[in-house]
Amino acid sequence: MKRTSFDAIVVGAGAAGMMCASVAAQRGARVLLNDHYHKLGEKIRISGGGRCNFTNIHTRPENFLSQNPHYCRSALARYTPNDFIKLVESHNIAYHEKTLGQLFCDDSASAIIRMLKAECDKGAVEWRMPASVKSIEHSGMHFRVQLEGELLESRALVIATGGLSVPKIGATPFGYQIAEQFGLKMVPPKPALVPLAFPPEELERFGDLSGVSLDAVTSCAGGQFREAILLTHRGLSGPAILQISSYWQAAGAKEPIHLNVLPDAAAIATIMRGRNSKVQFHNLLAETMPRRFAESWCNAMRIDQPANQFNETAFHRALDDLQDWKVRPSGTLGYNKAEVTLGGVDTRGLSSKTMAATHMPNLYFVGEVVDVTGHLGGFNFQWAWASGHAAGCAIAEAKQ
Ligand SMILES: Cc1cc2nc3c(=O)[nH]c(=O)nc-3n(C[C@H](O)[C@H](O)[C@H](O)COP(=O)(O)OP(=O)(O)OC[C@H]3O[C@@H](n4cnc5c(N)ncnc54)[C@H](O)[C@@H]3O)c2cc1C
Incomplete structure (x- = not known):
């Protein structure tokens, strides 16, 4: 029988969500990963012209825009481009530096999606996909996540629903709505890295x-x-x-x-x-x-x-x-042509160590949904990996 109670539910199975889920699950947390879209990791698949510019070896905090420029430092320092490169190499994915420190897969971005899925499987992450979240409530100790026909419960909730760019492959403002529901402020989102x-x-x-x-x-x-x-x-x-x-x-x-x-x-x-x-x-x-x-x-x-x-x-x-x-x-040219979203959940209400809301320490926001926007060149994925990793570690630690 399918489990309905978890240590963490991660909403959004993109770059940051899969990283967070796999890290928490491999460290012993019972994790469920949800996505409403029928295809896994579509933004990864179309990234870097189909080859995924998965990191930049020169990543520094200065490569990011945010109303709170220091916020990204801690997570980026604790999960570096080298850490992700090691993961890529452990899955025998061939890659090359194209220019300016930008690392791309030699073959296809799909290799990165398969790698993240395999890392989730290693931790026995459960999946509900495609499945839409109807509502989320917090009652005392737990989050109650209502899917169509199924009520799930968890101690921690991770919002990893990304930004608004390219809506035709699943982008939604869901993460912003949840942030507002739980009293977090928003930096108004705008299309960025855009013609x-x-x-x-x-x-x-x-x-x-x-x-x-x-x-x-x-x-x-x-x-x-x-x-x-x-x-x-x-x-x-x-x-x-x-x-x-x-x-x-x-x-x-x-x-x-x-x-x-x-x-x-x-x-x-x-x-x-x-x-x-x-x-x-x-x-x-x-x-x-x-x-x-x-x-x-x-x-x-x-x-x-x-x-x-x-x-x-x-x-x-x-x-x-x-x-x-x-x-x-x-x-x-708007969100249809933008690579990312500037703005998002205001990081002044989040912990830079755990990515959780400071007033609600079991509610995490990772990846592009938060107000951290990288330059072009692999920085946005590095932020997704680093923030997902930080939250994954924090969830596992809180369980012990
Ligand atoms: C064309 C293009 C090319 C790019 N190329 C690069 C590149 O080469 N290098 C780089 O660093 N960055 C690149 N980016 C940016 C990069 O893809 C994103 O910054 C990164 O994917 C963000 O990761 P994320 O996990 O936060 O969000 P995403 O990867 O977007 O994942 C969010 C997930 O949440 C799901 N979701 C949304 N709403 C809901 C909901 N209501 N319920 C459940 N699930 C939901 C979505 O279906 C999606 O699977 C590119 C972006 C685009 C559009």
């Missing part, structure tokens, strides 16, 4: 450059990233834009984003060599950046003339403009 929409005037100038990619430095509200930007038919995307979108959102989506599309000293030197030539300015630029962008830029700025026809001030202004292109996005 940005051009305002109408920039769309007019650059909207037909879809597919053009440039090396650039993006900066806004204290964030700065040098990677590729990609022009799209609606605006801007690419890693340097996704990264800066989180900072733009965190600062209230009002400030302009600064783009330096001429970040390379060697490229500037190349242009300077042509300073006194009869070469059209867009042809000079095209030696250092995609020709289509150079042409559209010079048209938009009305500066397409031979280099030697600029006076000194105008020539330098033309370079300065390329190094500080200010874009005021009209918005983001």
Whole structure:
């Protein structure tokens, strides 16, 4: 007969939920893992272009945004990228570093899902999936979790329901609702690591450059990233834009984003060599950046003339403009295109050691549902593993 009473019920069987359940169960807790979606670990499966960028070897607290920036430190220090790498290696999953410390599976992200499932099985975690939670109540010592046709009971409850991005594969605001039900505050959620929409005037100038990619430095509200930007038919995307979108959102989506599309000293030197030539300015630029962008830029700025026809001030202004292109996005492309959610359960009401509510020590929040948002590059999974591990250990310790 199926058990109905547990040490812990974990709602949400994604990255953080499976990590938490397996850690607690392997340390002796009786754990039930619930998910409402019919497929396991869908966000892991689609992550990293299907290869799952499962961690970043350079993970530091500075790679995370939160209203409470120190909150993530303790969990990240106690479960490091190396700890997860050891787990990956113990399951013989081949991986490689792509760039900037980002580790990806050689083959498929599904290997990470199978690994987490096997770790849960090792601890004899029970599953209810797909099954929707109808209500959760706390009565004295226990949580009562009502599923369709079944009432479950547990000492601890872990909310691991993730953020709001990509709703078509199961994202819901359930975790936020439970946080509010039990008196926790919220930092308003917003799409992050998300493409940005051009305002109408920039769309007019650059909207037909879809597919053009440039090396650039993006900066806004204290964030700065040098990677590729990609022009799209609606605006801007690419890693340097996704990264800066989180900072733009965190600062209230009002400030302009600064783009330096001429970040390379060697490229500037190349242009300077042509300073006194009869070469059209867009042809000079095209030696250092995609020709289509150079042409559209010079048209938009009305500066397409031979280099030697600029006076000194105008020539330098033309370079300065390329190094500080200010874009005021009209918005983001929303949760359908966002990789993560900025904001979430306010960590000022949670313990950084256990991930539990300070006023209700058996109620835990792990992973993306809390207000800790990583940079692009494997940091969000590292937070899911580290926070899930911290809560899993705390649940097992509390049982003893
Ligand atoms: C396209 C894409 C690519 C990404 N690539 C990367 C990457 O390469 N590297 C990286 O670090 N991060 C990446 N991320 C972010 C990363 O996937 C998330 O930060 C991470 O999965 C968060 O883990 P989580 O366990 O908190 O939430 P999730 O993994 O989202 O799991 C939440 C689970 O809760 C379930 N759930 C939701 N509501 C309910 C409910 N009401 N009842 C029961 N269950 C519920 C969901 O079905 C889901 O299974 C990517 C995200 C996207 C969208």
